[in-house]
Amino acid sequence: xSVEAVSPQSAESSQSVLSIxxxxxxxxxxxxxxxxxxxxxxxxxxxxxxxxxGESGSGKSVTSMSVPGLLPKSAKIAxxxxxxxxxxxxxxxxxxxxxxxxxxxxxxxxxMTALNPMYTxxxxxxxxxxxxxxxxxxxADKRAIELLDMVGIPEPARRFKQYPxxxxxxxxxxxxxxMAIACDPKVIIADEPTTALDVTVQAEILALLRKLRDTLNxxxxxITHDMGVVADLADRVVVMYQGEIxxxxxxxxxxxxxxxxxxxxxxxxxxxxxxxxxxxxxxDTPKANVTESKTDAALRKxxxxxxxxxxxxxxxxxIKDLVLEYPGKGRQGKNRAVDNVSLHIDRxxxxxxxGESGSGKSxxxxxxxxxxxxxxxxxxxxxTDITTMSHKDLRPMRxxxxxxxxxxxSTLDPKMTIGDSIAEPLVLHKILTGKxxxxxxxxxxxxxxxxxHYRNRYPHELSGGxxxxxxxxxxxxxxxxxxIADEPTxxxxxxxxxxxxxLFLDLQQHLRFACxxxxxxxxxxxxxxxxxxxxxxxxxVEVGTREQVLHDPQQExxxxxxxxxxxxxxxxxAERRRAWEEGRVAPVKD
Numbered sequence: 001x002s003v004e005a006v007s008p009q010s011a012e013s014s015q016s017v018l019s020i021x022x023x024x025x026x027x028x029x030x031x032x033x034x035x036x037x038x039x040x041x042x043x044x045x046x047x048x049x050x051x052x053x054g055e056s057g058s059g060k061s062v063t064s065m066s067v068p069g070l071l072p073k074s075a076k077i078a079x080x081x082x083x084x085x086x087x088x089x090x091x092x093x094x095x096x097x098x099x100x101x102x103x104x105x106x107x108x109x110x111x112m113t114a115l116n117p118m119y120t121x122x123x124x125x126x127x128x129x130x131x132x133x134x135x136x137x138x139x140a141d142k143r144a145i146e147l148l149d150m151v152g153i154p155e156p157a158r159r160f161k162q163y164p165x166x167x168x169x170x171x172x173x174x175x176x177x178x179m180a181i182a183c184d185p186k187v188i189i190a191d192e193p194t195t196a197l198d199v200t201v202q203a204e205i206l207a208l209l210r211k212l213r214d215t216l217n218x219x220x221x222x223i224t225h226d227m228g229v230v231a232d233l234a235d236r237v238v239v240m241y242q243g244e245i246x247x248x249x250x251x252x253x254x255x256x257x258x259x260x261x262x263x264x265x266x267x268x269x270x271x272x273x274x275x276x277x278x279x280x281x282x283x284d285t286p287k288a289n290v291t292e293s294k295t296d297a298a299l300r301k302x303x304x305x306x307x308x309x310x311x312x313x314x315x316x317x318x319i320k321d322l323v324l325e326y327p328g329k330g331r332q333g334k335n336r337a338v339d340n341v342s343l344h345i346d347r348x349x350x351x352x353x354x355g356e357s358g359s360g361k362s363x364x365x366x367x368x369x370x371x372x373x374x375x376x377x378x379x380x381x382x383x384t385d386i387t388t389m390s391h392k393d394l395r396p397m398r399x400x401x402x403x404x405x406x407x408x409x410s411t412l413d414p415k416m417t418i419g420d421s422i423a424e425p426l427v428l429h430k431i432l433t434g435k436x437x438x439x440x441x442x443x444x445x446x447x448x449x450x451x452x453h454y455r456n457r458y459p460h461e462l463s464g465g466x467x468x469x470x471x472x473x474x475x476x477x478x479x480x481x482x483x484i485a486d487e488p489t490x491x492x493x494x495x496x497x498x499x500x501x502x503l504f505l506d507l508q509q510h511l512r513f514a515c516x517x518x519x520x521x522x523x524x525x526x527x528x529x530x531x532x533x534x535x536x537x538x539x540x541v542e543v544g545t546r547e548q549v550l551h552d553p554q555q556e557x558x559x560x561x562x563x564x565x566x567x568x569x570x571x572x573x574a575e576r577r578r579a580w581e582e583g584r585v586a587p588v589k590d
Contacts (some may be wrong), residue, residue: 015043015045015046016043016044016045016082016084017044017045017046017083017084017186017187017219018043018044018067018083018104018187018221019041019043019080019081019082020040020041020042020043020063020067020079020080020081020082021041021079021080022039022040022041022078022079023037023039023040023063023066023078023079023080023081024037024038024039024077024078024079025037025063025066025075025076025077025078025243026075027072027074027075027076028074028076029461030456031453036059036243037062037063037066037243038059038242038244039079039244040059040063040240040243040244040245041079041245042245042248044187044219044221045219046218046219047213047214047217047218047219048213048219048220048235048236049209049213049219049220049222049233049234049235049236050219050221050222050234050235050236050238051222051223051224051229051230051233051234051236051238052064052221052222052224052237052238052240053224053225053227053230053237053238053239053240053266053493054240054241054266054493055241055266055465055493055495055496056225056463056464056465056466056492056496057242057463057465057466058240058241058242058243058493059240059242059243060223061109061191061223061463061464062075063240064106064189064191064221064223065106065189066081067081067083067088067104067187067189067221068096068099068100068104068105068106068189069088069091069093069100070106077089083103083104083186083187084186086099086103101128101131101132101182101183101185102132102183102185103185103186103187104185104186104187104188104189105179105181105182105183105185105189106180106188106189106190106191107176107177107180107188107189107190107191107193108176108191109191109192109223109464110409110410110464111164111169111172111173111175111176112164112169112172112407112409112410113407113409113410114176115164115172115175115176116164117164117165119163120160120161120162120163121148121159121162121163121164121167121172121175122141122144122145122159122160122161122162124175124179125140125144125147125175125178125179125182126140126141126144128179128183129143129144129182129183132182132183133183141160143182144160144182145157145160147178147182148160148174148175148178150178150181150208151174151175151178151181151205151208152174152201152204152205153174153175153178159171168357168358168362169357169362169406169407169487170197170201170356170357170358170520171357171358173194173197174197174201174205177193177208181212184216184218185218186218186219187218187219187221188209188212188218188220189220189223190209190220190222190223190224191223192223192224192464193205193209193222193224194206194224197357197520198354198355198356198357198359198520198561199520199521199522199564199565199566200356200560200564201357202520202564202566203566203577203580206232206566207581209233210233220233222234225465225492225493225494225497226494226566227266227267227270227494227568228270228565228566228567228568228573229566230251231251231255231566231567231568231569231570231573232570232573232574232577234251235250235251236248236249236250236251237249237250237251237254239254239260239262239266241262246260246262246263247259247260247262251570252570255267255568255569265495266493266494266495269495269497269498270494270523270568271497271498271501271521271523271524271526271527272567272568273522273523273526273550273562273565273567274526294436295436295439295440295443298431298432298436299431299478302399302429302431302478303399303400303479303481306396306397306399306400309384310381310382310384310400311382311383312382313383314380314382315344315345315346315347315380315382315514316346316481316482316513316514317343317344317345317368317379317380317482317514317516318344318345318378318379318380319341319343319364319367319368319377319378319379319380320342320377320378320380321340321341321376321377321378322338322340322364322367322374322376322377322378322379323336323338323339323340323374323375323376323377324337324338324360324363324367324372324374324375325337325375336538337363338360338363338364338367338374338538339537339538339539340377340539341360341364341377341535341538341539341540342377342540343364343533343540343543345482345514345515345516346514347512347514348508348512348513348514349514349515349530350508350514350515350517350528350529350530350531351514351515351516351517351529351530351531351532351533352517352518352519352525352528352531352532352546353365353516353517353518353519353533353535354518354519354520354522354525354532354533354535354561355534355535355536355561356561357520359535359536359537359538360535360537360538361486361518361535362406362486364516364518364535365403365484365516365518366403366484367379368401368482368484368516369401369402369403369482369484370386370389370394371403373387374387381397381400381401382400382481382482398429399429399478400480400481400482401480401481401482401483401484402425402475402477402478402480402482402483402484403475403483403484403485403486404468404471404472404475404483404484404485404486404488405471405486406487406490408464408467408468408470408471409467411471412459412471413459414458414459414460417456417457417458418445418450418454418455418456418457418458418459418462418470419438419441419445419455419456421459421470421474422441422444422445422455422470422474422477423440423477424474425477425478426440426477426478431478440477441455442455444474444476444477447473447476447503447507448469448470448472448500448503449469449499449500450466450469450470450473454470465492468488468489468492469492469496469500471488472488472500476507479511479513480511480513481512481514482513482514482515482516483513483514483515484515484516484518485504485516485517485518485519486518487518487519487520488500488504488519489501489519489521489524490519490521497524501524501527501528504528505528515528517529521565522550522561522562522565523565525546525550526546526550529546530545530546531543531544531545531546532544532545532546532548532550533549534549534555534557534558534561536557541555541557541558542554542557542558550562563576563579563580563584564580
């Protein structure tokens with residue numbers, strides 16, 4: 001792809017709270033030196049929200065992490081990085097530590113890896129406060145509970161005592177945001193701050209960031225692939241591609257009149273509610289006649305061994321009266337995460353499951369493939385009840401279904417190469433070996449838009465979006481007939497997301513697998529799903545066809561979800577934000 005580079009801006013403005021000039025960052029790898037950032041520059045003024053957008057691997061997260069000095073020792077950094085008049089370039093790690101939290105704070109993309117699993121979330125916020133402020137333990141505890149409440153966490157005093165694994169992905173992200181704003185920093189670097197959040201909580205978090213900007217004059221550098229969030233929050237946008245800035249402009253100017261072809265393609269890839277033709281799938285072409293390969297034959301034979309246990313006429317997944325309760329502590333009663341849920345997915349059907357964080361969506365998905373054992377109710381896979389099945393009997397059934405988790409950093413083994421992670425299901429089920437296994441891994445990497453040289457890298461050497469593509473490749477390794485997709489595109493930039501969504505539908509047409517697609521992105525669900533189910537507080541509140549639920553919702557909760565979803569149009573989004581704040585149903589299109 002050919003793009004015209006834009007000359008870096010001067011970083012000499014005394015008005016800037018953050019200035020970056022001629023920044024170059026490179027890493028030494030087995031394949032040689034990789035230039036991640038190639039001489040970029042921009043300024044951020046007090047109270048300004050600057051969005052940096054671009055594909056995974058474009059250098060946007062590397063740029064942001066260079067400011068507080070969070071890159072690994074293998075990184076070589078050149079150029080100027082200034083916080084106001086303070087030059088960060090020559091500082092030691094000890095000197096940089098004084099500025100982290102108090103002057104510049106990070107909101108990380110993956111909360112499960114940003115939080116320490118050994119300590120309660122309250123302890124972690126308290127220690128962040130006490131590291132930078134002369135404050136007693138009691139005062140810090142009180143402030144931590146206030147911060148949890150500020151970022152919209154229900155029952156903050158109770159959540160204060162919980163560990164990260166006891167919170168949903170959205171709640172964990174809100175804890176990370178609470179830690180970032182604890183010391184009222186001058187600059188907040190928000191690296192995908194709403195990736196794990198449902199649309200209503202996302203709207204609240206964006207409103208919170210906007211309030212911080214307005215009341216504290218805090219500058220915010222927003223790293224994101226969500227162009228709806230950019231349209232809703234940003235004042236100015238920097239577009240990056242392969243380590244260079246290719247375009248930067250005020251947000252309304254960029255959306256209304258993008259100058260570079262790459263920017264135009266980026267905006268064109270954004271999914272929009274209502275863009276899918278009525279009654280049609282995204283891909284609706286006849287199945288191509290393809291000669292069966294050796295790998296295809298091996299996978300087919302492996303699946304045929306399960307046929308005696310399966311009923312081809314039964315739904316791929318049937319859940320009836322599902323209840324899952326977590327035990328409470330002390331005098332606390334049991335926490336009912338899923339409350340009497342019943343749903344089914346026919347073969348070849350995609351059911352979209354939406355709702356707020358903590359509504360029980362992911363719990364239903366995990367119960368569906370027995371990663372969690374239900375308290376009561378039944379889970380049936382192709383006519384076979386797996387609710388009480390032993391682990392030994394369940395093991396061969398795991399060829400039939402697979403899952404893509406929300407957080408790839410915590411699901412990929414950090415000690416295994418990417419190639420070994422993708423090959424693992426094929427090795428465990430003894431499907432392929434040797435050259436055939438290598439060819440299958442190469443084919444899966446190609447399908448998720450990753451080149452073959454990634455197979456020898458480790459998860460920490462990949463961006464968040466690249467790790468998610470690896471997780472998708474691994475989930476598809478056995479050609480499953482039922483796929484549980486738990487926020488599978490949440491970490492992907494819009495251009496790669498469009499390719500992965502095409503891949504999902506293409507593979508589904510070829511393999512005819514059923515899919516429970518769990519997502520907070522209503523536009524993506526609108527693009528993919530045949531039917532949609534809406535969850536609130538562990539219960540199903542609305543179920544119907546895509547057209548019924550997303551375009552003519554009957555429940556107020558569903559209408560509220562649709563109103564909170566941001567759109568990639570600054571003027572329309574401003575109108576939608578006003579409607580959402582006033583409790584009105586927001587317009588979807590002009």
